[in-house]
Amino acid sequence: MxxxxxxxxxxxxxxxxxxxxxxxxxxxxxxxxxxxxxxxxxxxxxxxxxxxxxxxxxxxxxxxxxxxxxxxxxxxxxxxxxxxxxxxxxxxxxxxxxxxxxxxxxxxxxxxxxxxxxxxxxxxxxxxxxxxxxxxxxxxxxxxxxxxxxxxxxxxxxxxxxxxxxxxxxxxxxxxxxxxxxxxxxxxxxxxHHQGTAAAMLARVRRACPALTPREIDVLRGTLEGANAAEIAEQMGVKATSVITYQKRAYARLGISSQRQLFALCLQPEQS
The missing domain is CATH 3.30.450.40 (GAF domain)
Structure with missing residues (x-):
């Protein structure tokens, strides 16, 4: 290629x-x-x-x-x-x-x-x-x-x-x-119009941690959209246990441990 x-x-x-x-x-x-x-x-x-x-x-x-x-x-x-x-x-x-x-x-x-x-x-x-x-x-x-x-x-x-x-x-x-x-x-x-608030927050997370993998980003996007593990798993074509694993890895990269902290991170002002 x-x-x-x-x-x-x-x-x-x-x-x-x-x-x-x-x-x-x-x-x-x-x-x-x-x-x-x-x-x-x-x-x-x-x-x-x-x-x-x-x-x-x-x-x-x-x-x-x-x-x-x-x-x-x-x-x-x-x-x-x-x-x-x-x-x-x-x-x-x-x-x-x-x-x-x-x-x-x-x-x-x-x-x-x-x-x-x-x-x-x-x-x-x-x-x-x-x-x-x-x-x-x-x-x-x-x-x-x-x-x-x-x-x-x-x-x-x-x-x-x-x-x-x-x-x-x-x-x-x-x-x-x-x-x-x-x-x-x-x-x-x-x-x-498909982007919405969740996509804007996802962009903020991506800039904060460029090391996130595509699968981890998919899980974070679903989380920011309010979906649960089963719903995210269906969207991604994987098991719910895999979603939880990707979520834990993403949280570890971001230095957080919960959905609440994820939203807080997205709302923090970015350093110039």
Missing amino acids: RSWRISTPARSGQINTSRVTDLVVSISHDDPDALAASILKTVGDTLPVSQCTIFAYEFDARPRTVSAADHRGGRFLRDVADRYATHFYALDGNRAIVGRPQAKQAHAALVLHQQQSEEIENEAYRAACYAQPNVSDRLSLLLQPMESVWLSINLYRDSAYGMFQPGELEHVESMAHLFAHAAKSHYALNGQ
């Missing part, structure tokens, strides 16, 4: 005017999947892509599916996205990008990340997210709409068409800034 930055707008490729219009309309469409469907159609005019999913990685918590589209239709792709977010996101090669602090001047940059099926070592992850959906290659456009939040526009290649080729990658690069602007606008209109 590999990644590279698109720091300046590439020369725009030829895009049908009606596709651009559809993309703009999809930003404020009532159907959240309209954006992914529009991107899938636009890319599909010139190269074979079978699926498009847009994830939001917010404050290092487990990703949330923002929009998804599949030529097959139905809930299939949403189910795959749910399994990925519940069980496998921490194994994704994009963690090297979305899981690390970024300099403020780098927030405007776009990053492309390519991950092929054969590069995934974990058999369960490869089976659930690549083999079963019949995917051979994934190209992700990564961008930051705001600090501590990443959006990933994922384009999936059907196994019948092999891997993305250099010329095809260049074509996606030529449309990257258009897609990025659309995704940022869509997130501003539809995404931020």
Whole structure:
């Protein structure tokens, strides 16, 4: 797998005017999947892509599916996205990008990340997210709409068409800034209401202790949202005993021992 930055707008490729219009309309469409469907159609005019999913990685918590589209239709792709977010996101090669602090001047940059099926070592992850959906290659456009939040526009290649080729990658690069602007606008209109007070407090905790693991952050997020161990376990796809273990580890890293102290920590003024 590999990644590279698109720091300046590439020369725009030829895009049908009606596709651009559809993309703009999809930003404020009532159907959240309209954006992914529009991107899938636009890319599909010139190269074979079978699926498009847009994830939001917010404050290092487990990703949330923002929009998804599949030529097959139905809930299939949403189910795959749910399994990925519940069980496998921490194994994704994009963690090297979305899981690390970024300099403020780098927030405007776009990053492309390519991950092929054969590069995934974990058999369960490869089976659930690549083999079963019949995917051979994934190209992700990564961008930051705001600090501590990443959006990933994922384009999936059907196994019948092999891997993305250099010329095809260049074509996606030529449309990257258009897609990025659309995704940022869509997130501003539809995404931020999902964050709420709990997400803001989670960001405070994350800044206080960068050493927290993704699973520990997931548990803290559920705790801050008022969920009990059983409810958090169901969201994460683990046992309640595992949730308690992650919670104890997180509390130890933070130097606290209770939920009350966790909330108190979140309300403390940050040192400049």
